[in-house]
Amino acid sequence: MKADFSKTYNPGEVESRWYGWWESQGYFRADANSTKPAFAIVMPPPNVTGSLHIGHMLNNTVQDAIIRRKRMQGFNTLWLPGMDHAGIATQWVVERELRKEGKTRQELGREEFVKRVWKWKEEYGGNILRQIRRIGSSCDWSRERFTLDEGLSRAVREVFVRLYEENLIYRSKRLINWCPRCMSAISDLEVKYKSSDSKLYHVRYPVKDKPDEFIEVATTRPETMLGDTAVAVNPEDVRYRGRIGQQIILPLVGREIPLIEDSAVDLKFGTGAVKVTPAHDLADFEIGQRHHLAQISVIGEDATITAEGGVYRGLDRFAARKKIVEDLEAQGFLVKVETLKNNIGECERCSTSVEPLLSTQWFVKIQSLADPAIDAVETGRTEFVPSNWSKTYFEWMRNIRDWCISRQLWWGHRIPAWYCSCGEIIVARVDPVQCSKCGSSELRQDQDVLDTWFSSGLWPFSTLGWPDQTADLKAFYPGSVLVTAYDIIFFWVARMMMLGLKFMNDVPFRAVYITGMIRDAEKQKMSKSKGNVVDPLEICDKFGTDAVRFAFARMGAPGTDIAVSDSLLDSYRFFATKIWNAGRFISQHVAASDRLPSIEELRNTNLALVDRWILARLARATQEVRASMEQYNLHEATRTIYRFFWDEFCSWYLEMTKLHPEQSKATLLYVFESALRLLHPFMPFITEELWQGIPHTGESIVIAPYPELESHADDEKAELHAEMVQDLITKVRNIRAEMNVDAKQTVKLRIASTDAGLAALIDEAKNYIHRLASVESIELVAALSGDRLSAQAVAAGCSIEIPLAGVIDPAAERSRLAKAREKLIQEVAGIQNQLSNPDFVSRAPSEVVDEKKRRQVELQDQIEKLSAGIDRFD
């Protein structure tokens, strides 16, 4: 260990020291041919456009803590990293760059544009991966993948072709969500609904041949009336009895449309009559299908009115709305305008209002894929952590709709379908050169690419070499756990489940660990527009990566959001400093000849009470950490480690061993080294740094064994005795503080006991009491003096007394004792109440009853002893 380290831990230098070495040593590399049990995690691939954001940091912290522990436990661990090509998002970024140069992708042409995106990817794509290294994530970089690389593209193609061959992929003209800015179809999930203040226009539609009759409809989108092909009412609605079948003249257009009935219409809303526009509204589309209505597309892909819109042709949809409302009003069709709160669908990425359009697209027929995926979670083959997220998953899966997978983009996996002028569609694993039906070589490949999530849905097996039957696939599928935030359960988790079960006949992972979201100190969601985004690398620089990781693990119970604040991060920065200083202290006692003892060696030496105690506490902490980690409760594991390290190891043990550093050195080294190993999955850098500086075996803490429970470390007697000593010290300190005894002033301690065992214990522990409570002498007496110039307390089951002539205020002492007694009296009253209840005694488990009785006796004894102290003043 370096001799010149600072009193305050300086994480920057230490954190830059180790990662390169770990990686070059190959510690993170998995071995497909290992005989050790496998433990595999695939990293949710970040977008190639991205830089590390705070959510990645949380996600990576959890994964890394899990995988590092498993690695230390001797598993053959694989943490597979990679990136997602992120179709729309990446294309958008590169297009924006082009625009700055005054160009468009259309000017460049498809081939040149895609080249340009690849160039962009090579230049910036690795950025986030470097950042992931920076935060210590122990991934196997030799297996890094990209969703558009050759192997994964082959998997995508194979899956597409197989699904097509099984009729699970089809091409169809249907109503889809269209983003007029992205100029592409988007899936249902990519539409975000935003509550908005809209206007509800009431419009009178005249009835044919009945100049006095009208049907009044209400709409928020009057421009779509150009495409109306019916008006619908609820069959139960008495207002329209006898009018069904009437022909209605569509204002401004003059088209005759029928009045129909359909139970989807809500008779309580508006006038109970709905204009039906099958080509621009999903509900209307469905009504249209039921009634075989014509579908008239009046809004085009660019969101302007089509030729079907007559005089409104070419107007943007919102301009058209304005004009149509004006015209309706001018012609006397507009009845009134109300305000209304409704939800407007927007493109998730660019916030443009989504336009439902009739369009020919590719779809995945989803039901037969969803059923096994539902079953897998129902039967527990894949488990959500925490389990309640499975409800969210079921909710979506049970109401799933076919998945629109084609996107009108250039960046992505091109759809492997070719069209022949004879009408034949060829979907093939190998690019066809001629039509299988007519022999023509004039084939044209589909222009569209696949939804990004189609390829990331294959991630758990495509990254392992599928469709080849590779050794990796055999060793590492299914994965052990997937770590992700709840916002992509539908987008990604559900699709991996469906596709994994379909193509691998097994779930892609045994568990899905759902993390919460990181929020700002006010618990607000972070967003660029709010300006409250915290850059993870900035806080790592400021507080230390280890501290940030520990904070995230400590605060991030599964599924729980974390509010990050400076004060939160500070407390774990202080913890890192604490660890550092403990290491600094210990290093001062380490000689070059020291080596790390085994637990057997320790047990065979004559250990001091405190040594046996700390070993017992270490064993307990180890056991608790194990139990917590097995259930992915990182927040419990970190709490245990924090408490053990700070309160027990530093505050009690280190202070006590200062009396006999040489005698305790072996235990001290053993426990500190073990504590570093317990901590390592959470704080990889500082633990390696300190571990390398003390006696250890092996070359890196990364591959040192994780502490496991050693049964022979159980030592209840040592725990009990140490607690008695600590109780004595604490009570003396308490009296000193309450009575304002000068810190430099030592005191005399008298303990009322004739017990030989206690006498032996006190003899063994007297130096600790002297040192830690500033006691100059300890005397065991048969009875306390009972004078009024001393303070009393009950500790370790005995009355104790500290003579404080000249310092003590008898009134204060009396009230102090009375207060202490009152607390005990209240507790004992509660217990007596229970014990006097015959139902409790007969029905509660006997251990509980016995424990209550034992506690009652103990409390009564303490109360009596305190009472004796109080009686002195009466």
Next chain:
RNA sequence: GGGCGGUUAGCUCAACUGGUAGAGCAUUCGGUUUACACCCGAAAGGUCAUAGGUUCGAAACCUGUACCGCCCACCA
């Protein structure tokens, strides 16, 4: 309209399978004890949102209510 989660000390959060609540920060008091003032010691602070129910016993289980948050949904 459905679903999920939350409501515990001033603040941020714990409390494993029911046995009258813990930590960090903040607060008060005392400390230049040679690892650490990013520290040490001591203390104060909670009718666990609310009303019922189950139980010998409820922060925990059940039901209702209030408030907050999130997700889903074809309210024109």
